[in-house]
Amino acid sequence: KIRFLTLAVAMFIVVFPAHAEAPRTLTWDDLIPEGATLESPYKNLDLDQQVELEMLTSIRGQLAAGVINEVHPLFEDAREIEFKLKGEGIDVEAMIPKVRAFQAEIVRRNTLLAHTLDGETVRLPGYVLPLEFDGTSVEEFLLVPYVGACIHVPPPPINQTVIVHLKQSFRAKELYEPVWVTGKLTVKQATRALTLVDGTGDVTAGYSIQGTLVEPYKDKSGN
8 A cells, every 4th residue: 555645845954054074975885884795595596586486485484484384375386486496407495595594684784783983974865754844844854765765665774764853944845855964973773653644654763863954965967
């Protein structure tokens, strides 16, 4: 079910003190701590085989957990996928543990935070998703790396979600407006309730910014 959030049209720029520390410009990749290269178990498979292997792994997991049984339609689907993959020369029994380990490592890495950035004054681009607002004035918002995050698609991992707090209100001209945010970054997990048309949902962020400047996004070409 698609959920929508409405926001009135307007724009307000927050003043940035001239004496403040020069900000460090970040990308979203900077919010992910560096780690060893994660080897994909899919590197020798085509896209269809990757999807089928993930589906088979999921069904096997549901069967082991007792969510489904051997009379469930998914069980028959799994047998067909297994037969197909084995016919294509794929060692299913060897691959499934690798897929599970790969998925578990991705989940783990999605919880890691770049603690070396704590306390830095930073400048980060992203899209505005309001959390607290009065009329058209936004007092607190999520900064997310892509349009549709948290509403049309599942929320980003916590190391790709930032809560922005403002001392002065910001007025966005549209939902998911692209902006640059400048302020002091804090590395600490926090959860906020996101108000939607059909209710509320909790969103967890790994970072927050005490925003001192919000400005329309422009890339190096000025667009």
